[in-house]
Amino acid sequence: MDYTTIIGLEVHVQLLTKSKIFCGCANLFNPDNPNVQTCPVCLGLPGSLPVMNRKAFQLSVKTGLALNCDIASFTKWDRKQYYYPDLPKAYQISQFDLPFSADGWVDIEVPSTGETRRVRLIRAHLEEDAGKNIHDESGRGADSRVDLNRTGTPLLEIVTQPDIRSAEEARIFLEDLRLMLRYLAVSDCEMQEGSLRCDANVNLHVEENGETIPTPIVEIKNLNSFRGVEAAIEHELKKQVKAWQTDPRRMGEVPKTTVGWDANRNATFEQRGKEEAADYRYFPDPDLCPVTITQEEVDEIRSTICELPGVRRTRYVSELGLTPYDAGVIVDQGAEFASYFDEVCVTCGDGKQAANWVTQDVQRELNERKLEIGEFPVSAPVLGAVLKKVVDGELTIKSGREVFATLLSDAGDGTRISAERIDAIIADKGLGKEQDTGKIDAVIQAVLDRNAAVAEDVRNGRMQAVGPLIGQVMRELKGADAKDVRQMILDKLQG
Amino acid sequence: MSISELTTAELQSGLQAGTFSAVELTQSYLDAISRREESVGAFLTVCGESALSQAAAVDARRQSGEQLGTLAGIPVALKDNICTAGTKTTCASRMLENFVPPYDAHIVTRLKAADAVLVGKTNLDEYAMGSSTENSALGKTRNPWDLQRTPGGSSGGSAASVAARLTPLSVGSDTGGSIRQPASFCGVVGMKPTYGRVSRYGLVAFASSLDQIGPFATDVTGAASLLEVLAGHDERDSTSVNRPVPEYSRSVEQPLEGLRVGVVQEHFAEGIDEEVASSIRAAIEVYRSLGAEIVDVALPHSKYGVAVYYLIASSEASSNLARYDGVHYGHRASEFENMVDMYAASRAEGFGDEVKRRIMLGVYALSEGYSDQYYLKALKVRRLIRNDFDAAFKNVDVIAGPTCPTPAFKIGELVDDPLQMYLADVYTISANLAGIPGISVPAGFSPAGLPIGLQLLAAPFEEEKLLRAARMFERETDFHTKVPQF
Ligand SMILES: [Zn+2]
Numbered sequence: 001m002d003y004t005t006i007i008g009l010e011v012h013v014q015l016l017t018k019s020k021i022f023c024g025c026a027n028l029f030n031p032d033n034p035n036v037q038t039c040p041v042c043l044g045l046p047g048s049l050p051v052m053n054r055k056a057f058q059l060s061v062k063t064g065l066a067l068n069c070d071i072a073s074f075t076k077w078d079r080k081q082y083y084y085p086d087l088p089k090a091y092q093i094s095q096f097d098l099p100f101s102a103d104g105w106v107d108i109e110v111p112s113t114g115e116t117r118r119v120r121l122i123r124a125h126l127e128e129d130a131g132k133n134i135h136d137e138s139g140r141g142a143d144s145r146v147d148l149n150r151t152g153t154p155l156l157e158i159v160t161q162p163d164i165r166s167a168e169e170a171r172i173f174l175e176d177l178r179l180m181l182r183y184l185a186v187s188d189c190e191m192q193e194g195s196l197r198c199d200a201n202v203n204l205h206v207e208e209n210g211e212t213i214p215t216p217i218v219e220i221k222n223l224n225s226f227r228g229v230e231a232a233i234e235h236e237l238k239k240q241v242k243a244w245q246t247d248p249r250r251m252g253e254v255p256k257t258t259v260g261w262d263a264n265r266n267a268t269f270e271q272r273g274k275e276e277a278a279d280y281r282y283f284p285d286p287d288l289c290p291v292t293i294t295q296e297e298v299d300e301i302r303s304t305i306c307e308l309p310g311v312r313r314t315r316y317v318s319e320l321g322l323t324p325y326d327a328g329v330i331v332d333q334g335a336e337f338a339s340y341f342d343e344v345c346v347t348c349g350d351g352k353q354a355a356n357w358v359t360q361d362v363q364r365e366l367n368e369r370k371l372e373i374g375e376f377p378v379s380a381p382v383l384g385a386v387l388k389k390v391v392d393g394e395l396t397i398k399s400g401r402e403v404f405a406t407l408l409s410d411a412g413d414g415t416r417i418s419a420e421r422i423d424a425i426i427a428d429k430g431l432g433k434e435q436d437t438g439k440i441d442a443v444i445q446a447v448l449d450r451n452a453a454v455a456e457d458v459r460n461g462r463m464q465a466v467g468p469l470i471g472q473v474m475r476e477l478k479g480a481d482a483k484d485v486r487q488m489i490l491d492k493l494q495g
Numbered sequence: 496m497s498i499s500e501l502t503t504a505e506l507q508s509g510l511q512a513g514t515f516s517a518v519e520l521t522q523s524y525l526d527a528i529s530r531r532e533e534s535v536g537a538f539l540t541v542c543g544e545s546a547l548s549q550a551a552a553v554d555a556r557r558q559s560g561e562q563l564g565t566l567a568g569i570p571v572a573l574k575d576n577i578c579t580a581g582t583k584t585t586c587a588s589r590m591l592e593n594f595v596p597p598y599d600a601h602i603v604t605r606l607k608a609a610d611a612v613l614v615g616k617t618n619l620d621e622y623a624m625g626s627s628t629e630n631s632a633l634g635k636t637r638n639p640w641d642l643q644r645t646p647g648g649s650s651g652g653s654a655a656s657v658a659a660r661l662t663p664l665s666v667g668s669d670t671g672g673s674i675r676q677p678a679s680f681c682g683v684v685g686m687k688p689t690y691g692r693v694s695r696y697g698l699v700a701f702a703s704s705l706d707q708i709g710p711f712a713t714d715v716t717g718a719a720s721l722l723e724v725l726a727g728h729d730e731r732d733s734t735s736v737n738r739p740v741p742e743y744s745r746s747v748e749q750p751l752e753g754l755r756v757g758v759v760q761e762h763f764a765e766g767i768d769e770e771v772a773s774s775i776r777a778a779i780e781v782y783r784s785l786g787a788e789i790v791d792v793a794l795p796h797s798k799y800g801v802a803v804y805y806l807i808a809s810s811e812a813s814s815n816l817a818r819y820d821g822v823h824y825g826h827r828a829s830e831f832e833n834m835v836d837m838y839a840a841s842r843a844e845g846f847g848d849e850v851k852r853r854i855m856l857g858v859y860a861l862s863e864g865y866s867d868q869y870y871l872k873a874l875k876v877r878r879l880i881r882n883d884f885d886a887a888f889k890n891v892d893v894i895a896g897p898t899c900p901t902p903a904f905k906i907g908e909l910v911d912d913p914l915q916m917y918l919a920d921v922y923t924i925s926a927n928l929a930g931i932p933g934i935s936v937p938a939g940f941s942p943a944g945l946p947i948g949l950q951l952l953a954a955p956f957e958e959e960k961l962l963r964a965a966r967m968f969e970r971e972t973d974f975h976t977k978v979p980q981f
Binding site: 045048 | 822
């Protein structure tokens with residue numbers, strides 16, 4: 001059976017605004033205290049009116065630009081009408097025929113094929129989120145409850161073309177999208193909390209007798225984890241291949257089906273079929289004015305977009321000489337971490353050195369201390385200054401680590417430390433690299449004189465005996481470079 | 496003459512001069528309510544106690560020399576589709592029979608800030624849908640000039656309250672004529688401001704792009720004083736316009752020099768009662784005698800007004816009223832099979848026939864495959880109607896004509912003929928579609944003694960001009976001084 005997998009995604013992203021999209025209520029995930037973040041507007045009380053939160057619109061435009069979309073200079077609000085208890089006005093304020101952005105794309109790297117896939121975006125529009133229905137799951141048939149804390153959360157809907165060719169690509173697309181949205185600081189993208197949600201449309205293009213036959217589309221609703229996205233699509237694809245082999249159906253022969261994903265059972269389940277296509281009776285919301293945006297405003301928003309993950313990764317490899325792996329590790333930690341790295345890198349002037357320290361020493365300390373990079377007591381300029389001394393040969397890597405550790409323990413109470421502490425630590429502990437070869441030579445000679453037997457062993461080729469000699473020299477000369485000392489001892493004994 | 500037959504301006508100066516206190520004033524209106532309300536039925540809720548305590552507070556503050564608001568101590572009634580925190584706001588519907596809003600409408604906040612005394616909530620056609628107040632599910636309002644006739648609608652309670660001198664002022668809402676038509680039927684002044692002039696925040700929506708709150712008063716000056724308080728920008732209403740509010744009550748006495756009055760000949764063609772037509776012709780002659788130039792103007796698209804109005808208003812209403820589903824507030828059926836049935840049963844029980852009729856019309860007009868030929872086409876014709884007015888107001892200051900084709904009709908006369916009832920709004924609807932201001936002033940009586948209203952329309956935000964032009968006419972006539980006896 002020769003076929004191509006066809007996948008399109010619809011992604012919903014909650015925006016990180018202080019207040020909701022059409023009222024002043026707090027926009028916070030707060031499932032434990034239902035219906036406290038509400039007011040007449042988001043409760044849909046009679047007589048209340050929506051007022052657009054310009055900030056939500058600006059965040060949307062920022063996202064649209066990052067997704068390479070065209071931004072419409074004129075956009076409007078429409079009512080999407082349907083009845084559901086979590087929708088108190090019985091319509092959702094959304095955008096129908098004039099979304100604020102359209103025609104974008106995202107490029108993703110697919111490790112298993114080594115290819116770059118361009119996923120085109122049909123549109124991204126802004127709307128208000130609904131509340132949440134909470135049903136009695138005990139089976140005792142108690143009343144359902146409705147929590148309207150979430151009602152009116154600004155929600156961005158991003159719709160892709162069916163350009164995705166595998167479950168893996170779908171997962172990568174979503175992971176990349178999440179990373180980008182986090183870099184943009186427009187959403188926290190917590191799938192568990194529902195601030196990033198995804199529906200997938202899946203079907204096959206079967207090649208048979210020189211003909212390409214599309215199979216019926218199945219929509220998988222409300223995927224709420226990356227693993228879930230990949231597993232659900234994988235599962236659905238297997239089902240569709242099997243279905244074609246046993247009872248081949250073309251698109252249009254059966255109505256589009258909607259399924260849910262049960263992560264525990266690792267299976268899809270059919271949702272109640274819609275008897276007929278829903279008619280949402282869209283019409284322009286007369287309570288809201290159309291929104292216009294000038295080119296200057298768009299440019300201003302564009303200027304606030306930071307360097308995005310894809311661009312950053314490429315720059316680390318091509319300009320700083322990092323391995324793709326290291327570049328990925330740094331970029332995936334988020335914008336703040338990558339910026340920390342960038343600053344260390346600029347201060348010390350060595351990308352690889354900076355990458356080693358940041359991905360190993362810094363990350364280890366962050367993990368142990370359960371800190372975010374923004375809370376890390378050794379700031380980027382301070383770490384950069386330490387590494388500059390290493391790069392310039394004023395400090396050995398080992399001494400550098402000791403300075404780093406001392407800086408960290410000095411900051412035990414959480415205070416940030418300044419770069420001036422570095423020189424003091426080096427002086428206190430005598431960590432400055434010993435440059436005086438005459439002095440080193442004298443110490444070595446003294447050690448050899450005290451350990452004549454050991455020196456003799458080395459002379460006779462028992463190379464492992466050199467370690468203790470180096471150790472004794474180093475104890476007397478903290479700032480000496482162990483490698484240099486080893487070479488000098490060997491030169492003396494074997495030269 | 497009793498206190499309650501004075502004009503707003505006379506009441507204001509009486510209060511300032513100490514001729515009577517706000518409590519005395521309020522009490523005399525409450526007395527009028529207890530004497531006459533049973534026959535009129537203007538109110539759904541009377542807040543006597545809180546009105547008296549507001550009045551007492553005004554008196555105390557006046558005593559201590561405090562600066563008071565412009566309507567200090569003046570009783571005002573509110574149409575019961577305007578939200579009042581802690582006081583039922585029913586829209587005269589079973590659906591909201593027991594609904595108590597947790598917040599005040601913007602104009603309620605403004606009235607309180609102006610130290611007005613809020614005496615109660617007035618009857619209306621359910622959700623403001625109707626032209627006779629007969630669609631109220633909660634009470635019957637009668638026309639004080641003839642208790643067998645309707646007060647008009649939908650703001651029939653507010654109009655009747657002022658006509659019967661139960662309050663000197665009241666507030667209504669006008670979506671297709673719902674202030675001007677009952678003002679005409681009840682022989683009082685009623686004004687619909689420019690769309691966006693008064694905040695709709697807290698006005699329970701019927702048709703969002705047409706609804707506008709406005710004043711009722713016994714005379715033009717009273718209407719000017721009340722509008723001055725109602726008007727103004729409100730950031731909670733995106734369609735509210737941010738423009739300064741002129742001091743209407745100050746300028747209203749100044750006649751307009753070189754006034755050009757437009758007349759639409761079609762207004763006098765078919766469907767109009769001869770007694771109405773002759774009163775309006777006489778009113779136009781009053782303007783001519785005052786030196787105004789009378790100019791013929793054409794509004795060629797106005798004939799589509801009623802059709803366009805019923806498509807747009809019903810479409811928006813079908814959406815605005817979808818929220819009354821029995822889930823969050825309002826009436827919920829006591830028996831139902833499942834969720835969908837709960838929606839259906841609650842709405843079937845909660846809404847009256849006219850509301851259902853309009854919801855069905857609106858849902859149909861917005862349905863996929865129909866919205867192009869109905870809703871979207873109606874929006875285009877609406878634009879043409881506005882263009883007609885824009886062109887007309889290049890040549891005239893105001894357009895004068897009848898407010899309604901007939902005086903008040905009998906209760907029950909048109910209830911089974913919705914189409915005929917809709918035509919009662921034929922002259923008023925265009926102003927809502929175009930978003931322009933309009934006013935109805937008393938301009939005569941039919942041989943049967945029923946009031947006839949003169950409607951004046953002006954360009955957007957020309958309320959000041961409209962009030963001054965209306966006052967010019969009022970000063971020359973005494974129709975507004977007549978009080979119904981019953
Ligand atoms: Zn809210």
